[in-house]
Amino acid sequence: MADPIKFTIDGQEAQAQPGTLLINAAKQAGIAIPAFCYYDGLSLQAACRMCLVEVEKTPKLQVACTLPVAEGMVVHTDSATVKQARRGTLEFLLTNHPLDCPVCDKGGECELQDMVFRYGAGESRFRETKQHEEEKQWSPVVFYDAPRCILCYRCVRICGEGLGVNALGIGNRGSHAEIIPNKGDHLECDECGACIDICPVGALTSGTYRYKTRPWEMEHVGTICAHCSNGCKTTLGVRTGEIIRANNRDKSGINGEFLCVKGRYGFDFNQSPSRLTSPLLKTANGELRPVSWAVALATVAKRFSEFVAKGGRFGVIGSNHTTNEENYLLQKFTRQILKTSNIDHHRTGDLLGLLAALRGRKNTLATTADLSITKAALVIDADLSQEHPLLAYLLRTNNRLNKAKVWAVTPGPVREDSFATVKRAALGEEFKALDQLKDALAAEPELVILFGPSIKGPAVAKLVAFGDSLGIPVKYVCLLDYSNSRGASDMGLLPDLLPGYHNIADGGLSPGLNFDEMLSAPNLDALWVVGSNPLAKRPLASANAFIVVQDLFLTETAKRANVVLPASSAYEKNGTFTNVCGGLQKLTRAAKTMGAKSDLEIITLLAKEMRCEWVTPTVETVFQEIRRLVLGYDLPLAIVDTGGVATTTPATGELSFRASPELVRSSGNTLFTSGTMGKYSHMLNAVMEAPGALYRDPKEKSQETAPVEPAAKK
């Protein structure tokens, strides 16, 4: 760090690093300079003229958002001239502002209201007719009200610079100037809604939220997004148990204010009319009929107990969406009560392969924060902005602000092409491309490699060997699909590894059947599916198995079940999720669906019903157990509790497991799909016409749907 510059602001001595903009230097000194168009991390505009301050020895008022602080500078931010200038600017802004605050969505959290409240222009001298423009709908989720717009261009910049989408621009001029969507009268974009959230006024409003409530009528609950593996913090606006809005304007998470379309609008699956609200029991004629929880649990407990007693064969398929605590409890129940290791989950990336290849090396798994500071990153087989929007955003921002270098080795065009060094490589041909990039990569001081599902099995070890050959520090991210994919693996929803990747033999157990083997085994007595839909695309060989399904919806698998138990969603429970980069984050219950129970509660009730000698677990006690037993999860509670992020470091020593790369199947979700939840999100389906196709080879997708041959009987 260079020597700090000394300056004086409002009579107080202050210091700042050379090059610091006055607006930020003032902030560091505890003095707020108001601004609309200035936004941290986005390009400078100097358009709103709210941040005018007096700098001694300069004839005119100076714009604090573009003026670097200089040695000996004497600044006044609250002189009569400055106050008058702020009043003047606000008075100008209000001339054509409709002042429809009583019905404006932004009322109560509007920066223009706050500024006028604080800096004046309480009376208007404007007696002319205001210019009116009709409100425009640009997409199912974005509405634009030109008269409210103060033209700070934040939306234009977050869309162009932040997201790389460039869907917004400016049209017309003078007082007719307005924001224009990329298709003239409508938007075709990521529909992420970042423009709406960043809007300081009510010019851009959200299709899901508009005219629904006043901001102060909501309770604001910070939790983690239920959709992809990136684990964005989302702040849910909840009114009488209903989620009305999701955003993260307080920037209180790993994602700052970033959210994609799923995080911001995809919460509505939670209140879908299709949610299961009562347990269902299959009657003799094969119909699913609502029954009470008591009946449903008793039925399951009775059959499970019978199978346990006769040493029957269970298959348990856990979830990528349930909390760590639930996953942990599920595997514990399976192994202790059902006395089997036939447990697995839908694996969406070869995480096990990576952990095995890294063999206990420290600091080789990249954290989410690493993506913001790394000097270089390499993306292999992933359309990041479609599949991992937060990771894409962080890399793009790192490239824009810090000139981080990015390489993309993908089979088709990706958005990163606009700033990355691109090598097109067909699936399976990645290493040819990598060899060509080797010298360039080796010249970097460090590298983060993010790889998608085509790097699996032996290719993972080969990739790590390639990383080693570069001779620079390399960290890895194994890209996974869902909100707790990483947690499902870490918590031991695996047939051959215990929580924390402990050797199964250490627990005195032997390996069980994996995902495909369970489905193809001809003689399962019971299949217990928690938050997963394995039978959507695959047949079940055991035709007579007793099937129990816990889910939010009547999925294809649930339709085949003997007992269906309605489960709570991630927005309806407490617990923790582990994101794709190992960040452990806390979920906070925001909503409730009558009739549904959390998977943790269901498992607990089942254990009780089966007369097991269990101390009734709670989220807290299970988490304590996880901290004790799962390597890397022993984190300071304060960090997890405050919604911060810490990084789990699973044991990366010798892993004793059967390599099963054939189990690694990405769902290929785009920005607009999210497995079962996505199907039930009205908003996600409403914007489906927007571009959302992956480059992914359709052949690979069809592989996923192809029926699997029954494995030879063990």
Added chain:
Amino acid sequence: MAIKYNDPHPLEVKVISQRFQMANSASIDTYLATEGYDGLKKAITMTPEAIIDTLKASNLRGRGGAGFPTGMKWSFVPRTTGKPTYIICNSDESEPGTCKDRLLMEKDPHQMIEGMVIAGFTIKSNKGYIFIRGEYRYLIDIVDKAIEEAYKKGFLGKNILGSGWDFDLYTHTGAGAYECGEESALLESLEGKRGIPRLKPPFPAVVGAFQSPTILNNCETFASVPVIFRKGAEWYSNLGIPKSGGTRLTCVSGHVNRPGVYEIPLGFPMMKLINEICGGIRNGKKLKAVIPGGSSSPVLKADECVDLTLDFDALAKAKTMAGSGGLVILDEDTDIVAVAMRTIQFYAHESCGWCIPCREGTTWLKKILVRFHEGGGVQSDIDLIGELAANMLGRTFCPLGDAAAMPIGAFVAKFRDEFEAKLKQSRATKKSPDLVVV
């Protein structure tokens, strides 16, 4: 009348307008027959430093409006960045009251081209653009033809005059925005973007067209360059006054007997221009006011003009500006409220909308002045107009806001009595909504 519109006047000093009255004045043959491209032939034998020193010694100041010393501007251009460099001619002449670039391009385009080639040679640029106001469509053919002629004669293209240096020149039209006369907005427009000004610094000399070092001058400035090399810096400088060398095309419009474009040396007395060259106020009326440098310059009352000379410093001292050299002469019958209204209508129409004070201020002022002029004014309007202008002045992103605020502020400050009279008259005709409580 003895002298017709735009005929040369004996008091003029014809330097850059010397060919305006010749037959085929725009053709290269005429140009070459009258020492055309001799300036380039001289300059091409000089070092860049010598060229810049010559320009500095000539005291040539930018003719676009700000009057920045041209030699100084050229000296700011870094020549060792490894980036390409560009020469841009600002022919986006849009300032109301100004019509000199139009004549320069119509009557004598080679002067401007020669000036640009000299600029190009100075910084070893290989490419230049002439940004011509969109409404001047007919001039494009004339300038394009001149460029073609210059290529044929080897003053453009490869290996110019055997120097081993190449220079290509293109015309580019604006899309009709006044704002694009502001140099950085012009560059944005040239690059195919929306014509809004850029944040400065960096200035175009360092980061100009296509992120590269750029010499950007007004058409008249470039047109004034060749003669400096042909006749010498001292000769040129001595035409004017100290610190403001040479001559300048002055566009006189309004209530004079002979409006037109006249070339006069810097420091020429204003009243002499009005009364002698322009033949005095028409119909024997008295002078009321002069807008001395395009519509954005603050108005001068008749008594302020008496001993005033037309040069950058004298006009700055009179708290107005020489601007683009467009004088609007207003006689005693002129309705100043109407002039103010018409002026702000222009700026409200031309504000690009980028920053709040200009976008909202010009529109609000326009609404007030239109209402006021139509007889709907109220007492508080007069102070309000002045206060709003003051709220814009010095607070906008680019000078367009100042250009709107300065004249409006001056109209109210200097002709308050006319506003009061208008109000009185409005009340008498009962148009004024006095019952409205403000």
